Amino acid sequence: MSFTNFLETEILDHVFAGASYTAPGTKYLALFTAIADGEAGSVTELSGSAYARQSVAFTTSGNTTSNNAAVEFPTATGNWGTVTHVGVYDASTSGNLMAYATLSSSKAIETGDVFRVPSGDLDITLN
Numbered sequence: 001m002s003f004t005n006f007l008e009t010e011i012l013d014h015v016f017a018g019a020s021y022t023a024p025g026t027k028y029l030a031l032f033t034a035i036a037d038g039e040a041g042s043v044t045e046l047s048g049s050a051y052a053r054q055s056v057a058f059t060t061s062g063n064t065t066s067n068n069a070a071v072e073f074p075t076a077t078g079n080w081g082t083v084t085h086v087g088v089y090d091a092s093t094s095g096n097l098m099a100y101a102t103l104s105s106s107k108a109i110e111t112g113d114v115f116r117v118p119s120g121d122l123d124i125t126l127n
Helices: 005-017
Strands: 027-037 042-045 054-056 058-061 064-067 081-089 097-109 123-125
Touching: 005 097, 027 097, 042 081
Parallel strands: none
Antiparallel strands: 027 042, 027 054, 027 081, 058 064, 064 123, 081 097
């Protein structure tokens, strides 16, 4: 996953300028059908048909943090389209996109489908 400009600025201000930054207590995983400019948070997030961001928690080891439990979205009550990217937000609606990634394989979500991310499959690494 890549950090957005929002999160990069918050981290730089916190570490090098002493500005206060409080990490969100709960992070939320979002699904996207397109990203125009992930760095700036310009994305096409799913909506409707029972879609809602889901909370996600992470465990860090070394320079990588990974989801520490499976994330399961509600059963789609209509076609959601083809999910191509995921993102992590600091709020369940609106909020700031903090990190995003392209899926290794896109996934069409149709009525009755459930989108799941297994534990440990969502990795954020700093090099």
